Amino acid sequence: xxxxxxxxxxxxxxxxxxxxxxxxxxxxxxxxxxxxxxxxxxxxxxxxxxxxxxxxxxxxxxxxxxxxxxxxxxxxxxxxxxxxxxxxxxxxxxxxxxxxxxxxxxxxxxxxxxxxxxxxxxxxxxxxxxxxxxxxxxxxxxxxxxxxxxxxxxxxxxxxxxxxxxxxxxxxxxxxxxxxxx
Numbered sequence: 001x002x003x004x005x006x007x008x009x010x011x012x013x014x015x016x017x018x019x020x021x022x023x024x025x026x027x028x029x030x031x032x033x034x035x036x037x038x039x040x041x042x043x044x045x046x047x048x049x050x051x052x053x054x055x056x057x058x059x060x061x062x063x064x065x066x067x068x069x070x071x072x073x074x075x076x077x078x079x080x081x082x083x084x085x086x087x088x089x090x091x092x093x094x095x096x097x098x099x100x101x102x103x104x105x106x107x108x109x110x111x112x113x114x115x116x117x118x119x120x121x122x123x124x125x126x127x128x129x130x131x132x133x134x135x136x137x138x139x140x141x142x143x144x145x146x147x148x149x150x151x152x153x154x155x156x157x158x159x160x161x162x163x164x165x166x167x168x169x170x171x172x173x174x175x176x177x178x179x180x181x182x
Contacts, residue, residue, distance in 0.1 A: 024075065025109045030082030030174045030181070031065075032106060034125065035117040035153075047072040048085050049117075053156030056117070059164060063171040067182045082174075082181050084111060088124045099124055107145045112178060114146055115170055118153030119161075126150075135166040137173065147173070 025032060033056075035048065049056030050072035060066040066081055075085070086102055106114060116122040119130040125148070126133060138148040149170045152161050174180075 024079065024085045025105065025111075026079050026084060027109055028082070029079070029084045029109065029111040030178060031113045031115050031149075031170065032084040032086055032109075032111045033115045033117055034086045034088060034102070034121050036088055036120050036124075047075045048087075049154060051155065053159075055154035055156075055162065059154055059167050062164065063167045065167075065171050065174070080181070084109070088121050111146055113149055113170065113174070115149045115151050117151050118155070118158060119150065120153070122150040135163065136169050149173075 033048070057070055057072060060078075060083075061069045065083065066078070070078065078084070086106065088099060088102060114125070116125050119133055122128075122133045123130045126138070133150055135150050135152055138150060140147065149166065151166045151170065152158065152163050154162070
């Protein structure tokens with residue numbers, strides 16, 4: 001597996017001592033979760049989705065994307081389950097170069113799916129207004145290099161929008177369209 005990270009040294013990824021911001025990408029991933037970590041205070045506490053009350057980690061297990069409960073400190077181990085991470089900086093504009101650089105990086109790694117965790121990330125990635133974006137699998141377009149899912153944000157601040165169903169849809173899609181890793 002060819003592993004690529006940005007801004008975090010490989011030893012930190014391997015040890016699970018991961019700093020922010022970074023992309024944890026590899027070839028042969030089933031899904032790369034893309035969020036706006038810069039917006040949720042992750043730079044203060046370390047790994048993605050680690051803030052108090054975030055449902056990301058328990059949801060991985062509840063939807064069977066992970067065989068057991070995984071902690072944020074175990075982020076580097078998720079590659080073996082076909083899971084990667086990337087970030088769209090909150091300051092990126094809809095037409096920002098950060099988004100194009102991320103697209104290019106993901107195109108190079110060829111994940112089967114990109115899962116946008118929240119409508120903020122989806123708005124930037126899809127270049128559409130939040131009101132026009134629906135949760136779940138998005139229609140494919142010419143030039144798409146992988147399937148795209150929009151998931152409700154697992155952040156505690158977005159709890160009123162929480163719905164596990166699109167997360168289950170992603171898990172079912174991964175199981176039905178490719179090899180299952182555990």
